[in-house]
Amino acid sequence: MEESEILRRLELLRVEHRDLDVAVDALRMAGAPDQLQIARLKKRKLRLRDEIALLEDQLIPDIIA
Template sequence: MHPEDIMRRLEILRVEHRDLDAAIMALVESGGRDHLQLARLKKRKLRLRDEIAILEDALIPDIIA
């Protein structure tokens, strides 16, 4: 994957991560009783965070010590 492709993917994932954060906050603030939906959103958010971290690491060149 080229660095430009990684940067585009990172931006998409970051937007989705922010959107999920907003959706989770809205669900909590509305007093939503749907704990399963809340758990699914949080799990998806964690997966996105992990994927973002992996892609960010891919942008950093390996340094030979």
């Protein structure tokens, strides 16, 4: 993957991660929050965070000490 492609993918993943934050907060504020749906959204957020970390690692060059 080219650096520009990685940067675009990172931006999309970060936006989706923020959107999931908003969705989780909205569900929590609901009268009777759906705990299963909240758990699914949180799990998706964790997968996104892992993918973001992997892509960020690809942008950092390996330095041999």
